[in-house]
Amino acid sequence: MATFQNSLPDLTRRAPAAGPAVYIETYGCQMNTYDSQAIGGLLEGAGFRLVDTELAADAVLLNTCSVREHAEHKVISRVGELRMRRRQAELGPVVIGICGCMAERLGDDLRKGPKAVDLVVGVDNYDALPGLLKDLTAPADGSGGAGATRTGHRLDAHYVAPPELYPVNNSHLVTIHKGCDYKCTYCIVPMTRGPQSEKAPAVILDEIAGIVARGGREVTLLGQNVTAYRWQDSLDFAGLLEQVAAIDGLERIRFLTGHPRDMHPHLMDTIGRLDKVCPWLHVPAQSGSDAVLRRMKRLYTAAEYLAMVDHARRAIAGVTFSSDFIVGFPGETDADFRATLDLVRRVEYDQIFSFKYSERPGVPAARLADDVPVEAKKERLAELMDVQQGIWAKVAQAQVGQVVQAVGEGPARRPAGAWRVRTANNRKVVVLGAEIAAGDAVTVRLTGWDATTFFGDRLDA
Ligand code: SAM
Numbered sequence: 001m002a003t004f005q006n007s008l009p010d011l012t013r014r015a016p017a018a019g020p021a022v023y024i025e026t027y028g029c030q031m032n033t034y035d036s037q038a039i040g041g042l043l044e045g046a047g048f049r050l051v052d053t054e055l056a057a058d059a060v061l062l063n064t065c066s067v068r069e070h071a072e073h074k075v076i077s078r079v080g081e082l083r084m085r086r087r088q089a090e091l092g093p094v095v096i097g098i099c100g101c102m103a104e105r106l107g108d109d110l111r112k113g114p115k116a117v118d119l120v121v122g123v124d125n126y127d128a129l130p131g132l133l134k135d136l137t138a139p140a141d142g143s144g145g146a147g148a149t150r151t152g153h154r155l156d157a158h159y160v161a162p163p164e165l166y167p168v169n170n171s172h173l174v175t176i177h178k179g180c181d182y183k184c185t186y187c188i189v190p191m192t193r194g195p196q197s198e199k200a201p202a203v204i205l206d207e208i209a210g211i212v213a214r215g216g217r218e219v220t221l222l223g224q225n226v227t228a229y230r231w232q233d234s235l236d237f238a239g240l241l242e243q244v245a246a247i248d249g250l251e252r253i254r255f256l257t258g259h260p261r262d263m264h265p266h267l268m269d270t271i272g273r274l275d276k277v278c279p280w281l282h283v284p285a286q287s288g289s290d291a292v293l294r295r296m297k298r299l300y301t302a303a304e305y306l307a308m309v310d311h312a313r314r315a316i317a318g319v320t321f322s323s324d325f326i327v328g329f330p331g332e333t334d335a336d337f338r339a340t341l342d343l344v345r346r347v348e349y350d351q352i353f354s355f356k357y358s359e360r361p362g363v364p365a366a367r368l369a370d371d372v373p374v375e376a377k378k379e380r381l382a383e384l385m386d387v388q389q390g391i392w393a394k395v396a397q398a399q400v401g402q403v404v405q406a407v408g409e410g411p412a413r414r415p416a417g418a419w420r421v422r423t424a425n426n427r428k429v430v431v432l433g434a435e436i437a438a439g440d441a442v443t444v445r446l447t448g449w450d451a452t453t454f455f456g457d458r459l460d461a
Pocket residue numbers: 029067068186187188189224225257258259283284286324325326355356357358359360
């Protein structure tokens with residue numbers, strides 16, 4: 001079994017090779033974005049070319065998500081659409097591979113039936129991709145391969161992705177561990193991603209030093225529960241943050257996702273003390289009802305969650321919060337849902353991501369009746385989003401007139417001639433005027449806001 005912990009790949013992207021062309025499409029969370037970069041690095045290292053469109057590709061890899069049923073349906077219909085687009089463009093068939101969580105969950109079933117794909121490669125088997133794709137795109141005997149399925153968890157398979165040249169939000173993604181040992185009853189991740197397994201601190205620090213050496217100034221440490229990071233009982237997440245913050249030239253550290261249960265006072269105090277760690281916590285609450293939290297097996301009560309928020313506000317100057325919520329979990333009553341609205345009002349999040357409960361096969365909650373009617377789920381989702389919009393209006397309006405420090409990210413989508421900048425606490429601001437290049441530090445006065453974004457004037461131009 002290969003180990004990647006001790007063999008840090010060359011982080012420099014190689015010049016495009018002349019080999020078969022691969023198009024990678026990513027669904028789901030940022031860990032999948034990172035995995036796609038790792039797959040790209042492995043393939044380029046083996047002589048493949050990465051291309052930007054499926055029409056230029058010899059092979060298409062869909063890196064997938066299984067968290068909700070809808071996410072899986074999107075991928076299956078995309079397989080049909082890919083084939084249709086090739087036919088319409090009068091191109092020959094393309095090799096199609098499904099990677100990631102769906103590969104792990106559905107395995108060989110994805111290679112059967114009308115939407116059958118050629119390759120199915122799970123989250124711990126990406127090192128097999130170059131060989132498998134070579135067989136399919138340029139077989140030595142000219143026959144065309146038969147396809148393959150590679151799934152199953154390997155605790156030691158940690159990938160190191162080459163740093164992206166121009167990452168979203170200036171932030172280079174760095175996965176610090178994989179899998180999850182929590183057993184939230186609604187969640188498919190422990191099945192698709194396997195048990196939690198840590199990337200060695202030395203590998204993480206080398207990876208980040210490599211990013212900084214190539215001009216990167218910000219990293220986002222990634223994991224299903226980064227706050228549960230623990231290396232051989234000698235280093236926890238707070239300790240890892242200290243070591244990352246000591247890297248010369250690195251300016252900002254973000255992290256995703258924090259589990260409320262692991263947000264110990266010591267960790268919050270460390271975050272507050274380390275200037276490089278951004279004061280923004282994405283700490284999914286999921287529900288504000290203790291009865292629902294218990295059935296979800298989230299391992300905290302609403303009161304404990306609120307106490308964590310209070311401590312963070314005291315320990316971390318200017319901290320802001322975001323969260324995920326599930327509405328319509330089995331047995332959720334109207335009173336349970338009101339408790340969620342109450343929690344949302346009390347925390348005053350900058351942003352929430354809310355989802356209708358989606359039953360996943362094989363998870364513990366699948367044994368409970370999915371008894372909240374679809375209409376009620378829709379109404380609760382709409383009401384939750386409405387309440388959050390009102391909270392944001394209040395939070396955002398209170399900021400108008402404030403002067404903030406931010407970092408440039410590039411051109412804004414609209415209006416023309418505007419630039420995107422982001423504050424350390426993850427607030428997006430659109431600024432009109434002379435160019436603000438990605439990475440430029442700017443001082444901005446906030447002048448207004450809309451659904452999720454502030455507007456501002458640059459003061460230091
Ligand atoms: N590890 C993170 C945590 O514990 O908060 C979350 C990871 S999960 C991939 C992202 C979000 O998807 C969750 O926070 C939850 O809100 C949502 N989610 C997970 N399973 C779901 C399900 N069965 N139905 C609806 N939403 C779900």
